[in-house]
Amino acid sequence: xxxxxxxxxxxxxxxxENATMNCSYKTSINNLQWYRQNSGRGLVHxxxxxxxxxxxxxxxxxxxxxxxxxxxxxxxxASRAADTASYFCATDAIDYKLSFGAGTTVTVRA
Amino acid sequence: GAVVxxxxxxxxxxxxxxxxxxxxxxxxxxxxxxxYRQFPKKSLMLMATSNExxxxxxEQGVEKDKFLINHASLTLSTLTVTSAHPEDSxxxxxxxxxxxxxxxxxxxxGTRLTVL
Numbered sequence: 001x002x003x004x005x006x007x008x009x010x011x012x013x014x015x016x017e018n019a020t021m022n023c024s025y026k027t028s029i030n031n032l033q034w035y036r037q038n039s040g041r042g043l044v045h046x047x048x049x050x051x052x053x054x055x056x057x058x059x060x061x062x063x064x065x066x067x068x069x070x071x072x073x074x075x076x077x078a079s080r081a082a083d084t085a086s087y088f089c090a091t092d093a094i095d096y097k098l099s100f101g102a103g104t105t106v107t108v109r110a
Numbered sequence: 111g112a113v114v115x116x117x118x119x120x121x122x123x124x125x126x127x128x129x130x131x132x133x134x135x136x137x138x139x140x141x142x143x144x145x146y147r148q149f150p151k152k153s154l155m156l157m158a159t160s161n162e163x164x165x166x167x168x169e170q171g172v173e174k175d176k177f178l179i180n181h182a183s184l185t186l187s188t189l190t191v192t193s194a195h196p197e198d199s200x201x202x203x204x205x206x207x208x209x210x211x212x213x214x215x216x217x218x219x220g221t222r223l224t225v226l
Contacts, residue, residue, distance in 0.1 A: 030213075033213075035217075041220065042219035042220045043154075043203065043217040044217075045214065045215075045217070048213055048214065092213065096142075096213075097156060098144075098156070098205075099156070100153045101153060102153045103152075103153055
């Protein structure tokens with residue numbers, strides 16, 4: 001069953017601005033992962049943060065994890081038109097199965 | 111990084127026919143593969159988990175006889191949609207893990223199935 005819930009559902013920003021999206025989940029997790037999906041395509045793995053980590057960076061991406069609040073955030077800094085995509089969080093809990101959130105659709109305007 | 115391919119990328123079929131979708135790990139051995147279904151503008155729903163050489167484990171609500179999964183080798187899993195109907199139209203995505211307990215899943219590019 002779906003565990004992650006994402007907020008907002010959609011986000012429209014100007015190129016160069018930052019984009020922030022949040023993910024909440026319900027049960028204990030081993031790790032939380034963020035993926036990007038361009039329209040009609042497969043998923044691209046962006047970043048994985050383990051349950052004992054609080055923050056992680058990868059290029060223009062910054063992910064935080066608050067296990068006490070069961071929430072995570074993904075920040076994309078200095079956005080580009082190529083960042084236009086849907087972003088999903090996925091929690092890895094029992095049996096190492098991924099449970100995906102509903103996703104946030106990000107549109108970066110040139 | 112590890113590459114997972116899917117074939118075909120899109121398929122259109124008539125109602126009542128069966129369609130087979132292949133998922134291959136190109137440069138690694140996948141002990142575990144997963145099949146997901148995604149409706150338009152929606153999230154991915156896990157359908158089943160397959161381990162090489164054993165029967166697939168289906169998620170609740172997924173019909174085993176409708177969606178046949180075979181994981182005959184460490185690099186290939188197939189999903190067969192039997193007696194397809196328009197409501198089976200969807201985007202099907204597979205993913206693979208090198209070990210059952212490793213963190214990273216590698217996703218295929220997806221297969222768009224349209225049933226007329």
